[in-house]
Amino acid sequence: GVHDMGGMHGFGPVLREENEPVFHEPWEGRVFALNLTTPLSGGLRPAIEAMRPADYLNSSYYEKWLHAKTVGLIAAGYVTEAELEARVQEFRDNPGLEPERVENPVLVAEQRERLAGIFPPARNPEGDSSFRPGDAVRVRNINLAGHTRLPRYIRGHLGTVDRLYGWHELQDQDPPGVTKEGIEPVYSVRFEGAELWGEQAEPNSCVYIDMWESYLESA
Amino acid sequence: GVHDMGGMHGFGPVLREENEPVFHEPWEGRVFALNLTTPLSGGLRPAIEAMRPADYLNSSYYEKWLHAKTVGLIAAGYVTEAELEARVQEFRDNPGLEPERVENPVLVAEQRERLAGIFPPARNPEGDSSFRPGDAVRVRNINLAGHTRLPRYIRGHLGTVDRLYGWHELQDQDPPGVTKEGIEPVYSVRFEGAELWGEQAEPNSCVYIDMWESYLESA
Amino acid sequence: MSGHHDDGHTHEQNEAELRTKALESLLVEKGIISTDVIDDVVRAYEQDIGPMNGAKVVARAWTDPAYRERLLKDGTTAIAELGFQGAQGAEIVVLENTPDTHNMVVCTLCSCYPWPVLGLPPAWYKSEAYRSRAVIEPRAVLSEFGLELEEAVEVRVWDSNSDVRYMVLPERPEGTEGMSEDELAEFVTRDAMIGVAKIASPAATV
Amino acid sequence: MSGHHDDGHTHEQNEAELRTKALESLLVEKGIISTDVIDDVVRAYEQDIGPMNGAKVVARAWTDPAYRERLLKDGTTAIAELGFQGAQGAEIVVLENTPDTHNMVVCTLCSCYPWPVLGLPPAWYKSEAYRSRAVIEPRAVLSEFGLELEEAVEVRVWDSNSDVRYMVLPERPEGTEGMSEDELAEFVTRDAMIGVAKIASPAATV
Numbered sequence: 001g002v003h004d005m006g007g008m009h010g011f012g013p014v015l016r017e018e019n020e021p022v023f024h025e026p027w028e029g030r031v032f033a034l035n036l037t038t039p040l041s042g043g044l045r046p047a048i049e050a051m052r053p054a055d056y057l058n059s060s061y062y063e064k065w066l067h068a069k070t071v072g073l074i075a076a077g078y079v080t081e082a083e084l085e086a087r088v089q090e091f092r093d094n095p096g097l098e099p100e101r102v103e104n105p106v107l108v109a110e111q112r113e114r115l116a117g118i119f120p121p122a123r124n125p126e127g128d129s130s131f132r133p134g135d136a137v138r139v140r141n142i143n144l145a146g147h148t149r150l151p152r153y154i155r156g157h158l159g160t161v162d163r164l165y166g167w168h169e170l171q172d173q174d175p176p177g178v179t180k181e182g183i184e185p186v187y188s189v190r191f192e193g194a195e196l197w198g199e200q201a202e203p204n205s206c207v208y209i210d211m212w213e214s215y216l217e218s219a
Numbered sequence: 220g221v222h223d224m225g226g227m228h229g230f231g232p233v234l235r236e237e238n239e240p241v242f243h244e245p246w247e248g249r250v251f252a253l254n255l256t257t258p259l260s261g262g263l264r265p266a267i268e269a270m271r272p273a274d275y276l277n278s279s280y281y282e283k284w285l286h287a288k289t290v291g292l293i294a295a296g297y298v299t300e301a302e303l304e305a306r307v308q309e310f311r312d313n314p315g316l317e318p319e320r321v322e323n324p325v326l327v328a329e330q331r332e333r334l335a336g337i338f339p340p341a342r343n344p345e346g347d348s349s350f351r352p353g354d355a356v357r358v359r360n361i362n363l364a365g366h367t368r369l370p371r372y373i374r375g376h377l378g379t380v381d382r383l384y385g386w387h388e389l390q391d392q393d394p395p396g397v398t399k400e401g402i403e404p405v406y407s408v409r410f411e412g413a414e415l416w417g418e419q420a421e422p423n424s425c426v427y428i429d430m431w432e433s434y435l436e437s438a
Numbered sequence: 439m440s441g442h443h444d445d446g447h448t449h450e451q452n453e454a455e456l457r458t459k460a461l462e463s464l465l466v467e468k469g470i471i472s473t474d475v476i477d478d479v480v481r482a483y484e485q486d487i488g489p490m491n492g493a494k495v496v497a498r499a500w501t502d503p504a505y506r507e508r509l510l511k512d513g514t515t516a517i518a519e520l521g522f523q524g525a526q527g528a529e530i531v532v533l534e535n536t537p538d539t540h541n542m543v544v545c546t547l548c549s550c551y552p553w554p555v556l557g558l559p560p561a562w563y564k565s566e567a568y569r570s571r572a573v574i575e576p577r578a579v580l581s582e583f584g585l586e587l588e589e590a591v592e593v594r595v596w597d598s599n600s601d602v603r604y605m606v607l608p609e610r611p612e613g614t615e616g617m618s619e620d621e622l623a624e625f626v627t628r629d630a631m632i633g634v635a636k637i638a639s640p641a642a643t644v
Numbered sequence: 645m646s647g648h649h650d651d652g653h654t655h656e657q658n659e660a661e662l663r664t665k666a667l668e669s670l671l672v673e674k675g676i677i678s679t680d681v682i683d684d685v686v687r688a689y690e691q692d693i694g695p696m697n698g699a700k701v702v703a704r705a706w707t708d709p710a711y712r713e714r715l716l717k718d719g720t721t722a723i724a725e726l727g728f729q730g731a732q733g734a735e736i737v738v739l740e741n742t743p744d745t746h747n748m749v750v751c752t753l754c755s756c757y758p759w760p761v762l763g764l765p766p767a768w769y770k771s772e773a774y775r776s777r778a779v780i781e782p783r784a785v786l787s788e789f790g791l792e793l794e795e796a797v798e799v800r801v802w803d804s805n806s807d808v809r810y811m812v813l814p815e816r817p818e819g820t821e822g823m824s825e826d827e828l829a830e831f832v833t834r835d836a837m838i839g840v841a842k843i844a845s846p847a848a849t850v
Contacts, residue, residue, distance in 0.1 A: 001227065001228050001229030002221060002227065002229060002272075002276075003753060003754070004227075004752070004753055005752060005772055005775050005776040006750075006752030006753070006775065006776060006778075006779045006780070006803065007362070007752075007776065007779055007780040008220065008221065008223075008776045009220050009362075009364045009776070010220030010221060010268070010269070010271075010272055010776075011272060011771075011772040011773040011775075011776045011777065012271070012773050013773060013788055014768050014771060014773045014774045014777070014785055014788055014789070015767075015768060015771065015773070016766070016768045016789075017766070017767055017768070020766050020767060022689055022690045022694070022763065022764055023686070023690070024767075025661070026661075027658075027660055027661040027664040027665070029686035029689075029690070030664050030665075030668055030682055030686070031660075031664050031667075032685070032686070032689065032764070033681070033682040033683075033684075033685035033686045033689075034664070034667060034668060034671065034677065034682060036685055036731060037677050037681050037682065037685060038671065038676060038677060045753075045754055048754075049229070050229070052229075052231070053221075053229055053230060053276055053566070054273065054276035054277045057221075057272050057273035057276060057772065058273045058277065060660075061755065061767070061770045062660070063660050066660055066663060066664060066667075069667070070663065070667060073667065073671075078671065078674070078676060079667070079670050079671070079674075083670060084663075084666055084667065084670060087666035087669055087670055088662050088663055088666040090666075091662045091665045091666055091669075092662055097665075098665065099665050099668045099669035099672060099679070100669065100672060100673070100679075101672075101679040101680075102672050102673075102675075102678045102679050103678055103679060103680045104678035104680065104681065105680070107677070107678045107680075107681050108678070108680050108681050108684050111681050111684065111685065112684065112688075115685065115688070115730050115731055116729065116730050117729070117730065140417060141415075141416065141417035142417055142418065142419065143226070143228075143416045143417060143419040143574065144419065145228045145419075149753070149805045149806060150805075151752050151753055151803070151805065152371070153752070153779060153780075155417075156375055156376075157375075165735065165737075165806070165808055166735070168806060168807060171806075186806050186808070188737075188808075190800075196360075196779070196780070197360065197362045197780050198359060198360035198361055198362060198374075199361065200361065200362040200363065200364075200780075201780075202781055202782065202783045202784070202799070203783075203795045204795055204796070204797070204798050204799065205782055205783065205798070205799040205800075205801070206798070206799070206800055206801070207779050207800075207801045207802075207803055208800055208801070208802045208803070209802075209803040209805055210803075210804075210805050210806035210808055212806070222547060222548070223546070223547055224546060224566055224569050224570040225544075225546030225547070225569065225570060225572075225573045225574070225597065226546075226570065226573055226574040227570045228570070229570075230565075230566040230567040230569075230570045230571065231567050232567060232582055233562050233565060233567045233568045233571070233579055233582055233583075234561075234562060234565065234567070235560070235561075235562045235583075236560070236561055236562070239560050239561060241483055241484045241488070241557065241558055242480070242484070243561075244455070245455075246452075246454055246455040246458040246459070248480035248483075248484070249458050249459075249462055249476055249480070250454075250458050250461075251479070251480070251483065251558070252475070252476040252477075252478075252479035252480045252483075253458070253461060253462060253465065253471065253476060255479055255525060256471050256475050256476065256479060257465065257470060257471060264547075264548060267548075272772070276566065279454075280549065280561070280564045281454070282454050285454055285457060285458060285461075288461070289457065289461060292461065292465075297465065297468070297470060298461070298464045298465070298468075302464060303457075303460055303461065303464065306460035306463055306464055307456050307457055307460040309460075310456045310459045310460055310463075311456055316459075317459065318459050318462045318463035318466060318473070319463060319466060319467065319473075320466075320473040320474075321466045321467075321469075321472045321473050322472055322473060322474045323472035323474065323475065324474070326471070326472045326474075326475050327472070327474050327475050327478050330475050330478065330479065331478065331482075334479065334482070334524050334525055335523065335524050336523070336524065362780065368547070368599045368600060369599075370546055370547055370597070370599065372546070372573060372574075384529065384531075384600070384602055385529070387600060387601060390600075405600050405602070407531075407602075409594075415573070415574070416574055419574075420574075421575055421576065421577045421578070421593070422577075422589045423589050423590070423591070423592050423593065424576055424577065424592070424593040424594075424595070425592070425593070425594055425595070426573050426594075426595045426596075426597060427594055427595070427596045427597070428596075428597040428599055429597075429598075429599050429600035429602055431600075
């Protein structure tokens with residue numbers, strides 16, 4: 001999808017903002033925190049990536065989160081679309097109305113503890129791995145329609161294994177919506193700029209990217 | 220840019236319209252004809268491809284033409300931005316106002332003759348060519364920021380020359396805005412689906428695409 | 439500038455319409471174009487330049503083996519024999535569909551299309567969905583058009599990225615034996631000449 | 645549902661704001677979250693979890709060679725020594741910038757970022773321009789940030805596509821000899837820890 005934009009031309013200069021706040025508007029902070037405190041399996045990315053490309057490019061970062069979180073909460077049965085739309089209408093009809101405040105210090109303490117901990121993705125501490133640092137590898141030409149961690153710009157290219165990070169769960173979906181089962185070695189793999197971008201590569205530059213073992217074949 | 224969308228996922232089903240008119244609104248026909256009758260060097264595509272990706276995806280086909288034609292007519296000095304904006308304002312302020320009608324049968328006849336003729340792109344009738352039908356070729360990994368006829372999905376891939384079409388002018392721009400000089404052989408080259416899309420390729424399918432000779436190297 | 443529209447309708451002045459009026463008005467005022475030139479081109483593409491032209495080419499090829507041979511060898515010239523040429527037709531290559539090979543045409547970068555024989559492309563041909571998907575999943579796309587091809591049939595997708603334009607010569611359906619060229623042309627559809635459909639046998643629809 | 649905002653402002657109720665209110669209101673009503681949980685998380689990321697954390701890590705690495713070694717060997721554990729861990733920090737790899745090697749971090753597919761040490765990413769890091777360009781023209785991007793690197797310096801771009809998160813350990817600037825860890829931390833910028841800037845020598849700015 002259009003989210004897979006590494007190496008794509010046409011997005012213009014990188015625009016920076018001086019003294020940027022963490023959240024530009026209060027609702028952004030609420031959406032952020034709301035997402036962090038109601039984790040859903042699979043996270044937000046598949047729903048964000050399933051947005052119409054024009055909508056994806058026209059939505060701000062937290063608008064995408066809000067969209068995906070809403071989709072996820074409805075799918076998981078936390079809220080129904082009907083009650084959500086009814087509630088939106090209430091707020092629309094009553095400008096200045098704020099959500100009712102409910103405090104629960106026990107929940108606050110629990111969430112603090114949870115958020116201060118490490119969130120290790122499920123993984124094996126060790127196992128077999130096929131590649132060693134220095135090995136030449138080629139990225140397989142995999143073109144999944146669903147969520148994947150293998151960007152287009154790297155497919156088919158030759159690289160060199162830099163190091164093994166450990167064993168991580170697969171995140172790719174095939175078919176879309178169905179996460180592939182499995183835990184695999186994940187490597188950092190180095191690709192020379194000239195390999196990725198040909199004559200248009202900048203001098204003396206390279207990309208390191210994390211590759212699940214099934215993305216790779218010996219070269 | 221985002222216009223280079225061959226093989227990109229996420230654009231949904233192909234939606235068809237029954238009994239579709241040639242033009243959905245009168246202004247579309249006017250824009251179409253206006254473009255055809257005031258040809259500008261380089262055509263519309265570079266300006267269309269230079270649109271912000273979000274605008275590109277949010278604009279209809281003739282909205283893109285209108286945008287690019289306006290950019291082109293201003294750049295070529297046919298109209299100034301100031302007089303155009305002033306005229307837009309006049310039409311905005313006067314709903315129902317139509318452009319003044321001026322008739323010129325001589326111009327109509329001239330345009331008819333021009334449009335009924337063949338528009339041959341400048342090219343040599345013959346010359347040297349490096350590849351023969353059946354030759355194995357690899358597409359060079361060229362990543363121009365400007366207009367190019369080499370889509371991303373084909374770069375780096377192996378194909379087979381099917382036939383030589385003739386000698387065509389280069390259309391690529393490098394740097395953006397500057398069309399490369401030269402006339403080259405253009406071939407039809409065949410790429411197997413599995414070569415382009417790996418395991419996700421559909422069975423017994425292939426792509427034929429036209430390749431200027433400098434896009435190719437022997438494989 | 440003059441001339442109010444007096445058809446009594448309130449026009450919603452969308453931005454594209456306003457800007458088009460402004461451009462046309464300025465170009466006419468400057469003598470670069472005239473109103474009737476624009477009218478004439480619009481009329482030509484609305485009435486004269488459309489898939490009925492390609493249909494005549496196909497019907498001729500179905501009934502005249504020598505023409506068929508010329509058409510497949512040099513599409514541009516054979517098509518010009520029937521009087522069709524012009525913008526977006528400098529070099530037209532005709533692709534023959536057979537029981538073993540199915541050709542379909544796309545333009546992934548833009549929406550290039552053989553205007554002299556097919557007119558202006560339908561919206562779906564210009565859609566991002568068609569442009570992105572035709573090369574990676576042509577069978578899935580054909581299936582949405584109602585055309586299911588067996589695996590034994592090779593699907594060839596032609597990406598129109600140069601000045602060459604492609605038109606498909608569909609298979610002549612059964613049950614059309616003895617029909618005249620004009621009768622045959624009635625059966626030939628735009629979609630079949632793009633390669634996203636076959637032409638149904640008239641017998642099948644009785 | 646209750647509680648009118650009574651600060652006297654007229655709020656423009658944008659759609660995202662309305663929908664966020666509706667979601668929060670429903671989730672609170674159902675007891676899934678409470679208002680103060682949301683307040684607490686917002687406050688944490690506005691006040692406690694930000695680049696000042698990463699700056700402490702960098703300052704420690706600059707002044708404690710053994711820590712530096714641990715940090716480069718196992719970033720996650722060494723960073724946790726200073727009390728920084730949590731969401732988006734399950735595995736943090738620290739990349740050492742040297743006179744010969746410049747590392748910079750991007751996430752082309754999304755906007756992954758090492759929250760425990762850098763907080764939430766700035767808008768430019770999440771921008772399509774940065775995500776698309778960092779891997780194909782890193783030097784051009786760095787140049788827009790005011791950083792011109794000689795060709796002899798290898799530029800390494802790290803695309804954060806797995807659960808591993810990257811943080812850059814910038815070079816310690818000249819003129820900071822004898823400064824304390826706390827003083828040094830003041831000099832460390834977010835952009836230097838993303839790898840789009842170097843840290844200026846304090847002497848240079850006098």
